[in-house]
Amino acid sequence: MMTEGIREQVQEAHLPEAQPAQDDVILRAENITKLFPGTVALDKVNFNVYRGKVNVLVGENGAGKSTLMKIIAGVEQATEGRLLLDGREIQINSVADAERHGIGIIHQELSLFPNLSVAENIFMGREIKKNGLLIDEATQRERARRLIEGLQQRIDPDDIVGNLRIGQQQIVEIARALAQERRILIMDEPTSALSTAEVEILFGVINDLKAHGVSIVYISHKMDELLRIGDYVTVLRDGRVRAERPIKEVDMAWIVEQMIGKRAAQFHLHSRQVGDEILRVEDVTLPRVGGGYTLDHVSFSLRRGEILGIYGLMGAGRSELLECLMGLHPEASGRYWLGGQEIKKNTVADRIGLGLILIPEDRQREGLVQTMSVADNMLLASLKRYVSAFFLSRKKEEHAVNTMIRELLLKVADPGQIITSLSGGNQQKVIVAKGLLTTPKVLLLDEPTRGIDVGAKAEMFDIISRLAAQGLGIILVSSELKEILGMSDRILVMSKGRITGEFSRETATEEGLVAASAVGHGMKEKELEARTNGSRQLDSHA
Structure with a gap:
């Protein structure tokens, strides 16, 4: 209706x-x-x-x-x-x-x-005017409000779009289209x-x-x-x-x-052994503007060769958790250990140097430089690795780029072509390649298959599994239940900035994950316990 x-x-x-x-x-x-x-x-x-x-x-x-x-x-x-x-x-x-x-x-x-604001974006290029002269901002805000409410969202028409999460921006884009004949x-x-x-x-x-x-x-x-x-x-x-x-x-x-041209199997996990703890996170807290917490004392650990899935509704704090791990929120508090050593360096460059890398959810704003080539985008985070005698080695760069193109099955006619000429999925692969070229110890993947087709997804899942088999610790954030269940060795569920559920591969079910993600959204923790029949273990730090 x-x-x-x-x-x-x-x-x-x-x-x-x-x-x-x-x-x-x-x-x-x-x-x-x-x-x-x-x-x-x-x-x-x-x-x-x-x-x-x-x-x-x-x-x-x-x-x-x-x-x-x-x-x-x-x-x-x-x-x-x-x-x-x-x-x-x-x-x-x-x-x-x-x-x-x-x-x-x-x-x-x-x-x-x-x-610009939500309302200004919705009516950009076809502004509502008073007497054909001045923009009727009040009417625009009211119509924008009705459109957003019609999509059952709580977004203020005066909110600046750049401050919204990618999912909220997608809602604004949809509202913008619906406002037109x-x-x-x-x-x-x-x-x-x-x-x-x-x-x-x-x-x-x-x-x-x-x-x-x-x-x-x-x-x-x-x-x-x-x-x-x-x-x-x-x-x-x-x-x-x-x-x-x-x-x-x-x-x-x-x-x-x-x-x-074939019937593809979506998930394939390479045989591997999960090793010792590689990452420990304790009491990560991120204050929210206006009061409360975006992340509320989050604690967990990650082992070598483990794929740790993180599931939750939009706004649960999943992306912000990965951003805190990368040092993108200096206002956050908490402690981190990588390979048994406490991390004291807080800049993004420092965290990359230590072995952390983030594949962001929003590839356009946070993952790519739109005016640069495929090769240049791929090499941005690891340039120092190709320096010889104070100069960049073209031969080393070409070898690194061609290796990634081959391993990720990138569809690109020439590594020198501009990044925007590639399809969305191939752009995403370039961002993954950029991260892998930093030789990370822990790979943070925020919706890595967003906008990727079924064949490319199978390839991406195979890459993730191979990297885990090589001993990388991998944190996988995904909104796709089947993806989380199919790829993860262990799953954490987040709701309203807290870890509200932890599941092993054997105990995880769709119902259990959905129920855990609803805690704080009208569901109590006791009700969650009953619905999951004891399969969920509440995180002791939540």
């Missing part, structure tokens, strides 16, 4: 009334070809968008999904081919052209202004940073948009979402359309096989 705030915005936008149940094509991309230097991103692609339906587009990273969507949304222009809207050819040379035709997009990489709405990985509850809210909005005749193009690597929300599925592989089918005629195995 559409919430009241979203319903009002739909009415204000004058969206078309519900159409009769007919699966006609509203938009057709015909023989679309896109050439980039050194690569063919799209090769004579034909793609149909069915009216009032959810049109799922899937493929591995680098298959051309985002490129095709950018062409339809006016961000990129095709080298060859044409677009037909309601059977008539249209020219889309800019985002403004696409908007005039009622086409909008929620980008995989957020296109927000971090120094659209016949076709492209959603490129809209749930990659959302919690399970937030995904349910978005699905309700999508169903109501469909009921008003809006056509959705939906891109996601989460197969269960696609099968649940989709009406049609189109599979891209290596820049070409592999297949198109109604969702009701396919299953997950079929989609995966069309994407990568």
Whole structure:
């Protein structure tokens, strides 16, 4: 059911009334070809968008999904081919052209202004004005508030976007798209940073948009979402359309096989022995602005070769815990030991030098330099390793880069090409490579598979398992229950800045993790004990 705030915005936008149940094509991309230097991103692609339906587009990273969507949304222009809207050819040379035709997009990489407020971002470029002159800030704030409330979020319209967590920014991006009149709405990985509850809210909005005749193009690597929300599925592989089918005629195995040419096993753990303690954390406390704690006296340990999973809802403090380990919060207190030696050095560079490295959740803001090449991004954190006689050794750099490209199966035509020319998943692999080149002892992974397709996920899981087998201690933060359960030797659950549950691989269940993450959100610890049948052991330091 559409919430009241979203319903009002739909009415204000004058969206078309519900159409009769007919699966006609509203938009057709015909023989679309896109050439980039050194690569063919799209090769004579034909793609149909069915009216009032959810049109799922899937493929591995680098298959051309985002490129095709950018062409339809006016961000990129095709080298060859044409677009037909309601059977008539249209020219889309800019985002403004696409908007005039009622086409909008929620980008995989957020296109927000971090120094502006939530309300200003939502109405950027189409501000509400008084008498056609001055911006009506009060009206903008009120409409923004209704949109955010319609998505069941507690975000102040006056909040500065740069201060929000990545999941909250994704909500703002969705609200921004919903505030506009659209016949076709492209959603490129809209749930990659959302919690399970937030995904349910978005699905309700999508169903109501469909009921008003809006056509959705939906891109996601989460197969269960696609099968649940989709009406049609189109599979891209290596820049070409592999297949198109109604969702009701396919299953997950079929989609995966069309994407990568085989049925992939997602999790594979290399045999290994967990060694001695490599990291100990005691009483880490991070004060919250306005009172209380973002992290409330968190304590735990990590052993060599162990994959320690951390699960929790958005805002539980998972990312902040990893940031404290890296020295990113000087206001935090607590004690840390690495390899039995207490860490006294507090800067990020110091922590990297000691053997800690963080793969951040937000690759665009925190993991990459957008104007630099693939190779330069990969080498940023380990440059001193390639110095010979006061100069950087090009030969050493090339060897390191080529090794990472080979080991991580990076799809890149030339290491010298700009990082933004890669797909989202391949950009994520570059960040992982950058971390590995520092030869860490402890690897901190914050949502490392966000925006990565099913084949690349299997590769990433294999890499993580191999690194653990080599003796690295690994802390894995993930919002994906199956990912945490499939990869972790031990799991900590966080809620409201505290560790509220600890599970071994043998005792961990989906129900147990979800219950532990709900402590402080309406569930008491005694109720948690009953629901998990004693499988959870409350952390003695919580």
